[in-house]
Amino acid sequence: MAEKDNKIYLTTPIYYVNSKPHIGHAYTTLAIDVLTRYYRILGKEVFFLTGTDEHGAKIAEAAQKAGKTPQEFCDEISGLFKTAWQNLNIDYSYFIRTTDKSHEEKVAEFLNVLKSNGYLYEGEYAGKYCVGCEKFVTDKDLVDGKCPDHKCEPQDVAEENWFFKLRQLLPKIKELIESDKLLILPEKAKSEVLGVIKQGLDDVSISRKSVSWGIKLPWEESQTVYVWIDALLNYWTVLQNLGKMEFWPVDLHLMGREILKFHCIMWPAILLAYYGDDAIDQLPKQAFCHGYFTIDGQKMSKTIGNIVDPNDLIKKYGTDATRYLLLTQFPFGGNDGDVSLSRLDEKYNSDLASGLGNLVARVVTLATKLKVQPVRIATQSVAGGSAKLKVKGSRLEQNILEAKNKYNFSLALENLKIDEALGAIWELIGACDKIIDTEKPWELANEKLKTKNEKVIKDLLVVLGEIAEMLKPFMPQTADKILEQIKTNKSEPLFPRLN
Numbered sequence: 001m002a003e004k005d006n007k008i009y010l011t012t013p014i015y016y017v018n019s020k021p022h023i024g025h026a027y028t029t030l031a032i033d034v035l036t037r038y039y040r041i042l043g044k045e046v047f048f049l050t051g052t053d054e055h056g057a058k059i060a061e062a063a064q065k066a067g068k069t070p071q072e073f074c075d076e077i078s079g080l081f082k083t084a085w086q087n088l089n090i091d092y093s094y095f096i097r098t099t100d101k102s103h104e105e106k107v108a109e110f111l112n113v114l115k116s117n118g119y120l121y122e123g124e125y126a127g128k129y130c131v132g133c134e135k136f137v138t139d140k141d142l143v144d145g146k147c148p149d150h151k152c153e154p155q156d157v158a159e160e161n162w163f164f165k166l167r168q169l170l171p172k173i174k175e176l177i178e179s180d181k182l183l184i185l186p187e188k189a190k191s192e193v194l195g196v197i198k199q200g201l202d203d204v205s206i207s208r209k210s211v212s213w214g215i216k217l218p219w220e221e222s223q224t225v226y227v228w229i230d231a232l233l234n235y236w237t238v239l240q241n242l243g244k245m246e247f248w249p250v251d252l253h254l255m256g257r258e259i260l261k262f263h264c265i266m267w268p269a270i271l272l273a274y275y276g277d278d279a280i281d282q283l284p285k286q287a288f289c290h291g292y293f294t295i296d297g298q299k300m301s302k303t304i305g306n307i308v309d310p311n312d313l314i315k316k317y318g319t320d321a322t323r324y325l326l327l328t329q330f331p332f333g334g335n336d337g338d339v340s341l342s343r344l345d346e347k348y349n350s351d352l353a354s355g356l357g358n359l360v361a362r363v364v365t366l367a368t369k370l371k372v373q374p375v376r377i378a379t380q381s382v383a384g385g386s387a388k389l390k391v392k393g394s395r396l397e398q399n400i401l402e403a404k405n406k407y408n409f410s411l412a413l414e415n416l417k418i419d420e421a422l423g424a425i426w427e428l429i430g431a432c433d434k435i436i437d438t439e440k441p442w443e444l445a446n447e448k449l450k451t452k453n454e455k456v457i458k459d460l461l462v463v464l465g466e467i468a469e470m471l472k473p474f475m476p477q478t479a480d481k482i483l484e485q486i487k488t489n490k491s492e493p494l495f496p497r498l499n
């Protein structure tokens with residue numbers, strides 16, 4: 001991460017309001033929430049931006065279908081995103097809507113600069129446009145004349161537009177990506193972007209004549225800003241409007257694969273056009289791309305009817321359990337991942353009810369029974385490793401060390417290996433369970449045994465404290481509950497078993 005006086009700027013994409021929030025959006029947003037909480041615990045100042053993307057022909061169409069004005073429609077769907085993030089306990093710094101007046105004004109300002117910097121020119125666009133994708137497509141994008149994602153024929157469009165001189169900036173962008181100054185992860189995503197650049201790209205139209213639901217070009221009000229330019233600029237307009245440019249540039253853009261090219265080609269290009277083509281310190285440091293979601297092996301789609309609303313999971317499992325279940329479905333990044341809905345109950349029961357929940361209950365109950373003094377848990381670094389155990393050289397210590405050596409918790413998180421970071425915590429849980437099974441610390445046959453068992457329980461409490469600290473970025477409420485229980489020795493079930 002870049003050093004900007006201890007400041008970090010993390011973003012999710014802004015979500016297009018043509019559909020309600022689903023677990024794909026939830027997954028990306030959760031991942032940034034975890035990183036934000038992690039870095040804040042480490043003492044960094046983090047600006048976490050999310051929001052909704054609300055302009056374009058597709059939204060106008062969807063609003064009309066719903067019998068609403070575009071603004072009413074956007075207000076409603078944007079509200080659903082806010083509610084979902086509240087229910088998931090997402091601690092964002094700001095929620096941007098591209099229909100915010102302040103955003104619209106800054107976009108106009110930005111484009112005025114691009115124009116005066118000589119990067120915009122008028123031209124005629126004639127080509128095909130897929131409204132579903134909100135982008136111009138060429139024949140090589142189509143399968144049997146149709147957009148493969150939307151299964152519909154693109155519209156023929158011929159109109160006067162304003163164009164952005166993308167082509168002249170491509171060699172620079174290519175060099176920045178190749179040298180990792182603009183780091184694209186995973187490696188496969190980087191090759192994909194470089195492949196697109198090598199194929200060659202034309203200048204892009206940055207305005208539309210026939211789309212009225214958008215931001216007007218400041219110097220030609222009959223044209224609206226292309227929705228992608230409008231959307232990408234949100235990362236910049238928010239900090240500008242809040243007077244928080246000390247967080248700039250972006251440290252990490254997290255996104256799904258389908259929008260990678262916009263973030264790794266178009267976005268750095270318009271920033272270079274604005275700031276000057278040697279201003280590489282203004283560009284995002286990293287774009288990280290995760291795979292597509294499938295649900296029980298099938299692509300999520302309205303037609304199949306398998307779109308999962310995160311609110312439904314929260315109702316069933318609770319906030320923290322939903323956070324856990326979503327983040328542990330598959331390795332983060334790279335390949336596509338499958339969410340196995342049919343196995344969520346099983347996973348909840350095994351990892352949360354029997355795993356974490358049962359361990360906490362066992363240890364706290366034993367502590368009460370043996371009248372072990374409640375343990376004062378020093379707030380440890382989330383990075384772990386600082387717990388001081390009573391039983392030196394014991395099997396407990398050995399098990400804990402082994403569990404810790406299996407995964408490097410901090411390194412895993414900093415490299416967005418979220419599932420591995422959680423794996424590190426569950427290794428510790430497993431190690432504690434093993435200790436309880438072998439040491440049987442409830443046996444009180446004689447005084448010597450009792451003293452030993454008290455020590456074991458105290459050590460388990462210390463490790464539980466450490467587990468709670470590590471859980472904070474992932475399951476903040478659960479972490480607090482565990483810390484509360486080990487401070488008071490009062491056991492409360494964390495995750496009731498599902499039948």
Ligand SMILES: [Zn+2]
Nearest residue numbers: 130133147150
């Ligand atoms: Zn399409």
